[in-house]
Amino acid sequence: MNLPNKITVSRIILVPLLMIFLIPIPDATVNFPLLGFLKDEMLAFNRFVNSTGNYISAFIFILAASTDGVDGYIARKHKLVTSLGKFLDPIADKLLITAALIALVQNSVITGWAAMIIISRELLVTGFRSIAAAEGQVIAANKSGKIKMVFQTVAVSVCLLGNWPFSLITDFPVDTYLMFIAVVITVYSGIDFFIKNGKILKSGDM
Structure with a gap:
């Protein structure tokens, strides 16, 4: 390896x-x-x-x-690009985000809706990529997807830390609003992904 x-x-x-x-x-x-x-x-x-x-x-x-x-x-x-790496890399990303979101829901830090929207987007995109791969098409990550990942990471990190370090200077729930922004950007990036890549599939596969 x-x-x-x-x-x-x-x-x-x-x-x-x-x-x-x-x-x-x-x-x-x-x-x-x-x-x-x-x-x-x-x-x-x-x-x-x-x-x-x-x-x-x-x-x-x-x-x-x-x-x-x-x-x-x-x-x-x-x-050093390998088929194993292409398979494991997106799975690792989604496992990490999904695990953190589920734990945050269980600990009543975020709503189940927020977690469901983010996880659903990731599953839909992964499924789409699998279909495209079967057609010999490789879909690279686009700009909105990368921005989405950044906001998800920041939002989850602040939620895990209980709104720290913002809690040191204000009672404003920055973590809640960061997660809301992450959800909105996740939805946007999903729509953007399907608009830009939907045409790569044959009409008979849709």
Whole structure:
């Protein structure tokens, strides 16, 4: 496995680690009789997650998101592009965003609608790319898609941090508005994507 693919795989590996520090162990698991000997440890871990976990998860998310594009750049520059890399890279990006959004919904930080709109856009675009690939067409990321990713990353990061650092100077819910902007840009980028690329498919496939 070459370096770009290792970077991509590392981004995927960070996803469950993100979830571990973002979502406490469920009460059903903590109170499960057969795990009674671990109950104190699980309760202590949950206290740690509730007090500090969001900062750790934000660090993990930002670290993973920062590698987006690095693997592709290295692969193109050193001619290390592989079929495995083409397959894993978009999956890694979507796994990271989806995991963070689901955790934020579970923790009542964002609405389910926001998560559903963003995740739906990603799934629709991925499905479209798969159909295009079957027709021998490769669809490159457009400008609106890249801007969308930036806003999603910033919005999720601020939400994970509980509106920090803005909370130090104001009570204004910057995280809420950043997520709203990210949703709007996500919708726009999805519409832009399909308008610009819809014609590449044969009419018989639509």
